[in-house]
Amino acid sequence: MPSVTLEPLPDMPALIIAGQRRWACIADLHIGVEASLRASGFNVPSQMPGMLSMMESLASHADRLLILGDVKQRITHASAREDREIRHVMRELMRVFQAIVITPGNHDGGLREVVPDGCVVAPTQGTVIEGTGAFHGHVWPSHKTMSTSRLVMGHVHPSVLLEDSMGGRMNEKCWYRARMVKDKVLERYSSHPEELVVVPAFNPLITGSPVNVDGGLLGPLLRNGLVDTLSARAYLLDGTNLGTPPRVVRRSVRAK
Numbered sequence: 001m002p003s004v005t006l007e008p009l010p011d012m013p014a015l016i017i018a019g020q021r022r023w024a025c026i027a028d029l030h031i032g033v034e035a036s037l038r039a040s041g042f043n044v045p046s047q048m049p050g051m052l053s054m055m056e057s058l059a060s061h062a063d064r065l066l067i068l069g070d071v072k073q074r075i076t077h078a079s080a081r082e083d084r085e086i087r088h089v090m091r092e093l094m095r096v097f098q099a100i101v102i103t104p105g106n107h108d109g110g111l112r113e114v115v116p117d118g119c120v121v122a123p124t125q126g127t128v129i130e131g132t133g134a135f136h137g138h139v140w141p142s143h144k145t146m147s148t149s150r151l152v153m154g155h156v157h158p159s160v161l162l163e164d165s166m167g168g169r170m171n172e173k174c175w176y177r178a179r180m181v182k183d184k185v186l187e188r189y190s191s192h193p194e195e196l197v198v199v200p201a202f203n204p205l206i207t208g209s210p211v212n213v214d215g216g217l218l219g220p221l222l223r224n225g226l227v228d229t230l231s232a233r234a235y236l237l238d239g240t241n242l243g244t245p246p247r248v249v250r251r252s253v254r255a256k
Helices: 033-039 048-060 080-096 182-186
Strands: 005-008 015-018 022-026 064-067 099-102 119-121 127-129 132-135 150-153 158-164 169-179 195-198 233-236 241-243 249-251
Touching (some): 022 048, 158 233
Parallel strands (some): 022 064, 064 099, 099 119, 150 195
Antiparallel strands (some): 015 022, 127 132, 158 169, 169 195, 169 233, 233 241
16 A cells, blocks of 8 residues: 555645545534524524535545544434535535545434435444544544554544733644554554544634643543653644643734
């Protein structure tokens, strides 16, 4: 098999998996989250037109699409509106991508009944794409998924909490990459990936869970010591390397 590269697209929460074929990899669309926000009193317009346009633009970088779960917001079955939106989005994406594979997330109950024919819904425990293990991240991955040299997952919605010199704070999406702990992995699996890459949430309304704050790391791999958090590196979407995420990342700003 030819060498495989994992390259984030600049200023986009999307990863290109390039091997024998090229795959655009995204996570956590949460289609329908606007309805949840409106129910909480926030008047939020639909993000779907903009999200669909962004997803279609990925076809200029890859001819196949991998979605790492949480396609929809409602955890159980899709609402009537989510059903319509998901079917429309997937049909439009099938026009520009040769293949679409989805690894279901914890919000994807009933997803198989919603997506149109032609979209592949992989097992919840993950699948292998171009020699790369891929799963959502809320369950233990399968042995097959773990038989690869690298893993990609979503679920965490990784971000970093930034603080400027004036005391202002902001939360920005980030990429999270870390080595796996071989001994811990081999307690459960017969092989061990070398690296985990956590993909930021694609939905623009979901900033994320700060990886530099306690409780920001989710899922059994991260919560059970199979990932070496001391080796972790966080990268902003613009490519800025923040290194190992400290408690709070400081950014200097010029007073106006």
